[in-house]
Amino acid sequence: MTQQPAIVSIVIPCYNHGQYLQEALDSIDYNKINYSVEIIIVDDGSSDHETLQKLESLKQLNYTVIHQTNGGPGKARNTGINVAVGKYILPLDADNKIDPNYINKAIPLLEKNQADIVYAAPNFFGDTSIKKRQFKVRPFDDLGLVTGNCADGCAIYRKEVWTKNGGYDEAMPYYGFEDWEFWINASKNNFIFHFINEKLFFYRIIGDSMIAQFDNNERNVLIHRYLAKKHSDFFLEKLVKITYIRERYFYDLLRFPITPIVYLLYWLGILENTTLRAKKKYAHYEVNKKIA
Template sequence: MNNPKVSIIVPCYNQAHYLDVALQSVLNQTYFDWECIIVNDGSTDNTQELAEKWILKDNKFKYLVKNNGGLCSARNFGIEQAQGIYILPLDADDKIAESYIALAMGAFEKDMDLRVVYCHAEKFGLETGAWNLKPFSLFNLSQNNMIFCSAFFKKQDWIAIGGYDTNMVHGWEDWEFWISLLKNGGNVHQLEEVCFFYRINPNSMLQKMNLEESKQMMEYLSIKHIDFFVKHYGSFKALSQETERMKHDFEEKLKSEKFVIDVFFKKFFGFSIFGKYK
């Protein structure tokens, strides 16, 4: 298929056992004008075997292979090859509702100033139920991330901000991406429907960001987006105080074993602290 309107990017690193569910949810879409790019980020499992099966099933599936470089690198690699006007990242262990693309394209058609379209979400796997996140606002975004990775944006906007920042090596890559994309304006729309399903799996709990890593990422974010944070906290002093408050709050709560478990499910400081992808 030439020039699809939507490109779905599925990075995969040793997640072949989940891949069928994610790709089936893509194939089930009621909206036809899409391509799905599977990016094998140096997997050592049978990702290639499964990907080739899906290519034979439908030629809208495409397969790319690269050396392992992490989630940001894999997403960027796939988006570079994408032919679509709109991009939808989808992690290999998650899934989407069959109406997601159709509803999102309808939203973009109604508002040409939209930069991001996302939806309501539910968890599945080890935990089920609604994934309750704060409503979007730039101020809320300055405090925490509330837009999961599987949201729609335009490829031209991805190009304009330089893609996903590969310096976000420990996590929070989605938070940084949305700040880069939205801090200078652009509308955001959340669909009323539940269209994204986020898998809670055992490996997620083994890959948490430690205090030193979180400090590094917070310092990097604060420097890169100092204009954004100062705008919402009022001054360098207020920004410093807020950073110290967040750090202290995080350290205190990490002392509680109960919180360490709870933080995984509630995604304190953004859902990437316990990233599923390494």
């Protein structure tokens, strides 16, 4: 779809979402994007006639369409990224859309080596009455990754991140959490995250979508347990730091009534806050771990 070598490869997994796919493609406006892109659509074993018909018509328009048996979003992304030629990767779900400025704002940060992974906030549309599906995206914090995800999968990152991570985990107990595991892996591999605090992609809320089934608390616990077991060293290290911060916090509370003064000094930068203190306290451990 592009005359020049692609800088950004947009990989679109599609499973029975043919009715939305054209909207996703239309949001990739070549006239507004300052960089060359390629689009790779991965059919993840769709059975819906409308989707199969749409994919066939896109092949006729010279879009790259790859078919595979159903393996979930992680496998579909791996399939697409494996053949991608772009220096940077942008996964885009078939039912979502992007603002062209997302790419325009992310690439300069990546090109200047200010980040390896750039992500932004979502603009929700569709069935927005389902409030519990409107997740929060927050600035990157390695400690926070042990309690929950910080970013959606619709991020722009170096292909090197995917390579060093070993791709997306295709063995997750349930679909829909591949991004969280991918970011944990990226953090372990010391890649730099950058959050653009703007709404630069559109996240469609569908009542009967795949992710809707993951509101089950038991499944969330099983996923958390799976990640903690797979990345046990990472979880242990971060939880030790969190425990230290919590102890410092409660110690400060016990010093009331001087606590407000202490927190004022934190805010003014005169005292070091507990998070920074914890990171410095355990910095030598991280250095020794790398040497070992």
